[in-house]
Amino acid sequence: MEMIQVENVTKQKIRKVKRKSTPILFINLCRLGIILGLLAVWELAVRFQMINPFLMGSPSGIWEESVRLVQSGQLFTDMFATVYGTIFGFVLGSLLGSIIGLLLWYSKTFANIIDPFVVALNGLPKIALAPMIIIWFGSGMFSKIALASIATFIVALLSAYQGTHQIDSNLINLMKSLGATKGQIFKKVVIPSSLPWIISAFRLNIGFALIAVIGGEFISSDKGLGRMIFVAGNLFNLNVVWVGVLTLMAVAIILYVGVSKMESRLIPWEASNKQREN
Amino acid sequence: MVQTYLEKTSMVDVEKRIAIELRGVKKHFYDSDENVIQVIKDITLDIKEKEFISIVGPSGCGKSTMFNIIAGLMEPSEGNVKVHGESIGSSTGHVGYMMQKDLLFPWRTILDNVSLGLEVKGIAKKEREDIALEYLAKYGLADFAKAYPATLSGGMRQRVALIRTLAIDPDIILLDEPFSALDYQTRLVLEEEILGILRDFGKTAVLITHDIGEAIAMSDRIAVMTQRPTSVKKIYDVGLAKRLGSGMKARADQRYNEFFENIWADLDIQIGRSS
Numbered sequence: 399m400e401m402i403q404v405e406n407v408t409k410q411k412i413r414k415v416k417r418k419s420t421p422i423l424f425i426n427l428c429r430l431g432i433i434l435g436l437l438a439v440w441e442l443a444v445r446f447q448m449i450n451p452f453l454m455g456s457p458s459g460i461w462e463e464s465v466r467l468v469q470s471g472q473l474f475t476d477m478f479a480t481v482y483g484t485i486f487g488f489v490l491g492s493l494l495g496s497i498i499g500l501l502l503w504y505s506k507t508f509a510n511i512i513d514p515f516v517v518a519l520n521g522l523p524k525i526a527l528a529p530m531i532i533i534w535f536g537s538g539m540f541s542k543i544a545l546a547s548i549a550t551f552i553v554a555l556l557s558a559y560q561g562t563h564q565i566d567s568n569l570i571n572l573m574k575s576l577g578a579t580k581g582q583i584f585k586k587v588v589i590p591s592s593l594p595w596i597i598s599a600f601r602l603n604i605g606f607a608l609i610a611v612i613g614g615e616f617i618s619s620d621k622g623l624g625r626m627i628f629v630a631g632n633l634f635n636l637n638v639v640w641v642g643v644l645t646l647m648a649v650a651i652i653l654y655v656g657v658s659k660m661e662s663r664l665i666p667w668e669a670s671n672k673q674r675e676n
Numbered sequence: 677m678v679q680t681y682l683e684k685t686s687m688v689d690v691e692k693r694i695a696i697e698l699r700g701v702k703k704h705f706y707d708s709d710e711n712v713i714q715v716i717k718d719i720t721l722d723i724k725e726k727e728f729i730s731i732v733g734p735s736g737c738g739k740s741t742m743f744n745i746i747a748g749l750m751e752p753s754e755g756n757v758k759v760h761g762e763s764i765g766s767s768t769g770h771v772g773y774m775m776q777k778d779l780l781f782p783w784r785t786i787l788d789n790v791s792l793g794l795e796v797k798g799i800a801k802k803e804r805e806d807i808a809l810e811y812l813a814k815y816g817l818a819d820f821a822k823a824y825p826a827t828l829s830g831g832m833r834q835r836v837a838l839i840r841t842l843a844i845d846p847d848i849i850l851l852d853e854p855f856s857a858l859d860y861q862t863r864l865v866l867e868e869e870i871l872g873i874l875r876d877f878g879k880t881a882v883l884i885t886h887d888i889g890e891a892i893a894m895s896d897r898i899a900v901m902t903q904r905p906t907s908v909k910k911i912y913d914v915g916l917a918k919r920l921g922s923g924m925k926a927r928a929d930q931r932y933n934e935f936f937e938n939i940w941a942d943l944d945i946q947i948g949r950s951s
Contacts, residue, residue, distance in 0.1 A: 576796045590783040
């Protein structure tokens with residue numbers, strides 16, 4: 399009973415807050431207005447020959463190229479290649495990194511031994527490995543996945559390992575006093591209490607994976623949004639570059655939102671923490 | 677549960693079996709310069725079965741070290757601790773404890789928190805949840821079974837922590853300043869509740885506290901500790917709560933003030949001197 403009341407009170411509070419702030423519809427209209435305004439100014443500037451469409455592209459030209467690329471299916475082929483490489487690399491690198499980072503909790507000595515290697519790898523901009531990866535694995539999907547995995551692996555590992563260091567030692571003592579084995583402590587305390595750290599690494603990693611894939615595609619690739627942008631850029635086809643950039647932006651947003659949604663699924667208790675703070 | 681005065685007093689006196697036996701327990705640590713820091717000078721103490729004993733000492737005297745040793749989380753440097761005649765290492769599960777921090781797992785619901793100990797022991801899901809629910813229902817927390825700890829108040833969380841301790845059915849319950857983070861009213865209510873629970877279940881309880889009033893209101897006996905390196909300075913036979921039936925009545929009793937003055941004098945706390 400009390401719980402329901404509490405929830406009602408929170409909801410009422412939220413509603414009140416919302417009423418005070420500007421309606422979301424108005425805000426969205428303003429945002430749309432800014433985009434349309436910019437496009438209109440751009441287009442007009444091109445029409446009145448105030449800027450050079452060969453160097454800047456133009457909204458109408460971008461639209462024409464989008465229609466062409468959608469109709470030929472080229473845009474989807476490239477988008478799919480990039481998204482596929484990003485997601486696979488992200489999942490592979492993040493999962494592997496998180497698992498190894500967590501397992502390091504078992505052995506301080508081992509963690510100590512590999513520490514400098516991890517630091518060295520972490521400092522290295524992973525894109526520097528792209529030429530080698532492409533030489534070894536070719537310009538296909540496998541190289542994209544490999545690059546994205548490498549880019550995400552170390553971040554996930556470090557984050558998970560740091561997570562295991564933040565555990566309240568009282569919780570581990572409590573488990574010990576209950577007669578828990580090390581395996582039980584790992585499963586019931588170490589993993590769940592490190593999850594927020596792991597998830598926050600995921601949010602960074604989806605961005606890193608995308609950067610790695612696009613970087614790889616810039617260097618050498620048979621398809622992908624990075625290749626599309628790179629090739630069109632070399633040909634001074636600015637409208638196609640814009641199509642690529644805007645599609646990439648949309649892809650990035652969707653991937654980021656996807657990972658954020660996963661967060662509330664995986665750590666529901668954090669959501670109830672936030673609710674309380676409200 | 678109607679008992680005469682005599683029966684209640686006899687309950688205090690009859691139990692002479694020893695639950696926890698501390699023999700010449702000493703503990704020292706090393707600081708960063710390898711200097712020896714002696715925390716526990718020498719403690720020899722018998723804690724009788726089903727009694728409620730408080731360990732009161734000035735802050736920083738080594739009470740928490742004592743707690744860790746009794747709970748089996750720390751080895752004494754010298755001497756030994758026996759729980760029901762067995763050495764402490766092999767006795768995990770006999771001692772349940774409750775601290776100032778409720779130590780509820782934020783990622784577990786109240787139900788899953790309460791059944792944690794049973795889960796560690798490998799009891800089947802259905803069975804452990806039934807046990808946990810029964811306890812929660814008994815203490816008016818059944819509605820919160822599916823809630824996460826973050827949504828509960830401090831007092832309720834502490835109550836859940838107590839239930840989690842009870843669910844594993846330990847013979848001995850160690851309380852390490854379990855009330856000090858709570859407001860005064862909640863504290864009084866919980867004190868009463870714990871006394872009731874200990875009475876109902878016949879548990880041995882060790883309360884570690886710096887709150888003299890709380891110790892007098894709840895205990896059968898109080899061990900007053902010296903400054904660090906600590907040892908037992910004096911033992912008081914109190915038993916007000918058990919004789920009068922409640923901690924509140926104990927607090928209202930004339931003898932409460934006498935004990936308070938004596939223990940205060942024993943603690944020899946010098947105001948203004950940092951210890």
